[in-house]
Amino acid sequence: MTEHSALALHVPEPAVRPGGTPDFSGVRIPEAGSVGRPEVVADPSSIRDLAFSIIRVLNRKGEAVGPWAGLLGDAELLEGLRHMMTMRAFDARMLMAQRQGKTSFYMQHMGEEAVSCAFRKALRPGDMNFPTYRQAGLLIADGYPLVDMMCQIYSNEMDPLKGRQLPVLYSSRKHGFFTISGNLATQYIQAVGWAMASAIKHDTKIAVGWIGDGSTAESDFHAALVFASTYEAPVVLNIVNNQWAISTFQGMARGSSATFAARGLGFGIPSLRVDGNDYLAVYAVARWAIERARRNLGPTLIEHVTYRVGAHSTSDDPTAYRPKTESDAWPLGDPVIRLKNHLIVRGAWSEERHKQAEAEILDTVIAAQKAAESHGTLHAGGQPSVRDMFEGLYAEMPPHLRRQRQEAGV
C-alpha cells in the first residue's frame, strides 16, 4: 500500500498584505493590439484563447492600436471622457457628503469608470442592464439626471424611490437600469430571464447582466450561465474583476481557475477578457458581444480586468488588508488619464482643456448637489413621508397593511 502523508487544507492568500510592496508581476498583461478580433459568428470553440488573454486597445504611448481599435471618433471619445470625469467628480462630492453626515452610505467607482461608461454607449435604448452597485456610469453615460441620483442618495423628498432603498441602489426602467438589489448575484439570472422574454416575444432588445469577481461564487452565477447557455439567450454577462471583494482578494472566488472568463467555456459560452481601464477596449468588446446577442447568436461572457482604487464602501477601510500604494502599482493604469492621453495624442485635447473641463464638470456637479440638497438630505430638510413606507408594496394595499398604517397614525 502507498503511504500518504496527512492532508492539509489550502487557504489562498494574496501575494502582499499591508506593509508589503505591491507586486503585480504575476498579472500577465499582453501588448495592446496583440489579441485578434474574431468575427461575431466565429465558432465559440475556436476562440477559447480570448478567455485567457486581455483585449487592449490603448498602448503606453496613448495610441489606439490593433484590430479592436478604430470604432470611435473624436466627438464620441470626448463625450466618453466627460462621462468618466463626471462620474469621478460625482463620487468625490457624494463621498464628502457622506462624511458630512448628509447620507448614511456611499460607494465610489474610482478606477472602474470606463467599464460602465463605455459599455452603456454600445447599447441601444430599450436594452436592459441588471447592474450591481458600481455601475452608475450606465446612468451617467445615458444622461440620467445627476440631481435624481443625488436625491436617491440623500433619501430626500424628491427621491425617485421614496426613501425605501439604500443609497446608490438606483432604478430607472427608462434608462435601461434595473432596480439594484444589494443582494449580490441575484440579478445575473434575472438578466438571462429578461433576455429569454425578449426572444420569446421576437423583440430586438437584449439584456446585460453584471456581477463582481467575488460574487461569481454564488450559485446564481452558475444558474445564469446554465440558462443562458441552454436557451442561447440574447444576453451579455459581465464580470467586473476589480481584484477585491470587500477585504477578500479575487483568488478566493477564482480558486485554482485560470481566469473568471474561463468559467464560461465549460458552458460553451464565448468568453473574453478585456482591459477594463481602457475605454476603447471596453467599448469594442461590448459592441462585439452586443452584436452577437442582437443577431441571436446567444450569450457572451466578458471579464473586465480592473482595479478598485477606493474603499469597497464608506463603511470600509482598505488599508487594513492591502498595501496603501497597491493602486499606484496596478499595471493597467487609470482609465481617465489613459483616455485623456489618447485624446491628446489624437490632437483632440490638451492638458489645458482638460483642466478647464474638470472645473466645468465640478461646477455642474456642485450645482446638481445644491439642487438636490434643496429637497433635503437624509437627516435634514424634505423627507419622504411615513405614508410612503406603507405604500407601493402591492398594487393594491391589503387590509392588514391598511390596519398597520392606521395604527401608525398616517
Next chain:
Amino acid sequence: MPRKTMIEAIRDAMDVMMGVNQDVVVFGEDVGYFGGVFRATQGLQAKYGKTRCFDTPISELGIVGSAIGMAAYGLRPCVEVQFADYMYPAYDQIVSEAARLRYRSNGDFTCPIVVRMPTGGGISGGQTHSQSPEALFTHVSGLKTVVPSNPSDAKGLLIAAIEDPDPVIFLEPKRLYNGPFDGYPDRPVTPWSRHELGEVPDGHYAIPLGQAVVRRKGTSVTVLAYGTMVHVAMAAAAETGVDAEIIDLRTLLPLDLLAIEASVRKTGRCVIVHEATLTSGFGAELSALVQETCFYHLEAPIRRVTGFDTPYPHAQEWDYFPGPARLGRALLEIMEQ
C-alpha cells in the same frame, strides 16, 4: 357542469390564461414535453408551442430568477417548482427579489409571477416530498400566498393569481390532486367526479384572492383550515357530531380576517388546524389575530392541531399527520371547556 380532478382544474386554468394572454408562459422541471411529474402541464407545450411551455434545467433558483426577469420585461410567468420541498434554492429570489421589486423601485419594475408548488404530505413522500412551507411565505412582505382545497377553487384562484399584478405563491396540496382526502389513508378516496367541488366551470373565471369561504355552517366552534385540512375537518365534525363552523381560508395572505372574526364571535371557540409544524406556523398568526380581535367572545383557549415539530417522517407519516382523530379529540375537548 364538467367535473375535473384538481390537476385537471389547475391545467385548465393555465390553458385558459395561455389562451387569452400571449404573455403567459409556463415552465419548470419536466414541465414541457412530458407535462410535469403530476401532469399539471400536460398538453400545454403541444398546444402553445415550446417557447410558451418548456422544460428547464434542475435549478429552482434559475426557474424563479429567470421568471422574475421575464416579469420585469412584461411577461406573466407561471412556473412550477416540482415539490415545495425543493423551493429553498429559490427562496432568496422569492424573498429578496420577487417580493420587493415593486416596493424598492417605487413601481418602476413589478413582478407578476406565480410560483406553483405541490405541498403537504400523505403520499409516503418522506421529509423531502411532504413539507408545508406556507409560513415561510406569509412571513415575507410583498407576497401573496394561496392554498386551494378543491378543483373548483383551484382553477378560479390560479386564474386570479396569474392575473394578479404581484407575485403569488400557489401551494397545491398534492394529496388532494385526485380527491377530497379526509385523512384516512386506508379508505378509498372519493374521486372528485363524485364531489360537488369537483364541478369546474369551463372557460375563464377568477376567485378573488383574500376571500375565505364557509364550508360547513355551525354554531359551536370555528375551525380555521386550508388545503387538505378542510376535508379532514369535515370528517372530524361529522364523526364527533360537534356543530363546527369550518372556514376554508383559501388565501393566507391577504387574509380574510373579517370572515374569521364573524365566525368566532358567533361560536366563541376556535380550533386552528394545519399540516405544517407547530412552532411559528401560520396557526400562530391566526391564533394571535383571533385573540386580538375576538378576546371578549372567547369561551375557551384557542387550540392548534398541527404537524409535530419534527421533519416529516416516512414510516410514522400517519402519526405525524393531524388527522380526523386528533382534530376530533380537540373539538370534543374544547366543547368541554
